[in-house]
Amino acid sequence: MERALIATSLALALCVAPAAYGKDLSGRFGIGADSSLGFFNGNTAEPTDLPGLSLVYHATKIFGVQLILNTDLAQARFGPGNDRFTNVQFGVGVRGLINVALTDDVNLSIPIGVTAVHNRFTDNVDFTDDVLQTFVATEVGLRPEWFLVENLSIHTQVGIVFSVLNEDDSGFSDGGVHVNVFGAGDLLGNAGFTFYF
């Protein structure tokens, strides 16, 4: 009888114990929404972020790799002349996520990576107005990731963006660098989610 009571107590204890969300994500794959900290395109003072579909794989407890994909295609009319245009943009972010602190429910990681965006704008009325632009930026940041449950996390991020300037970027000369410190990202602007399998 005593053994039965012990077995029952153990079973109950296992059932009611709080789930250990165990933030060791080694070998786990995640999918969700994220954005790179951005790239400078000359249109705004601060970098423009690159939101997209996020694929994450954590190779070890402290290191994961992330791919962020975004595509925008448009064929439409605009402006007073109702001119037709075509815009094609592909963006990709490749980042490493280095976990520097692990707690029960939160991982604090440093994202380090590269964002590349290629944009082609074609004015279908005057083809001489074609604009071909490629933006490249590197970034390093801080990214707290809060696990609501074992399989779902939300995160935000902030950091530093180094954008490479070239003649495509609104008239900048080649070889320049635009640096934005902590202006890229905030609590909500770069927030995202990840579902872990």
Add this chain to the structure above:
Amino acid sequence: MIPRIALLSLVLGATPALAFDSTGRVGVGADAAFTGGPAAHVTWWAAEQFAVQATAGLLLTGGAAGDSTILLFGAGGVFKVVDTERVNLEVQVTTSFAVGDASLVRLEPGLRPEYFVTDDLSLHATIGLAVTVVGDNGAPGFGEGTYVQFGAGGLLSSAGFTFYF
């Protein structure tokens, strides 16, 4: 004969049943399109893995730029692909329309985690593909034309909730 106490231990120690089989349940709430256009929705889980959803919204604008009235409505399906104790990962496919002072047809296949705060209330956000065809009237933020956006949505811009009866 297996002692009853051992059976009880086995039951208590077993993997918990998937807690959020919503078959037959009806939910109401808010569901924003990936690319804007918040709307109310009604969702009915017809089967364990499949739900149908209808959305409707009204956008009234007034001011110096002129008045406009846009009615949004849509229909679609939600397919549960992974379910865990508190989160379901679902594929959502929605077709929506805008009429009135805008003309728009949009197809949005996406991926969304649905997180159950309680048995009756869930939160979700979506990421995916949005194909939008805008007619002569245009639409807020869009001129006449065709738009394809991959990676549309996100944590906040497409967030919504569902209350289940």
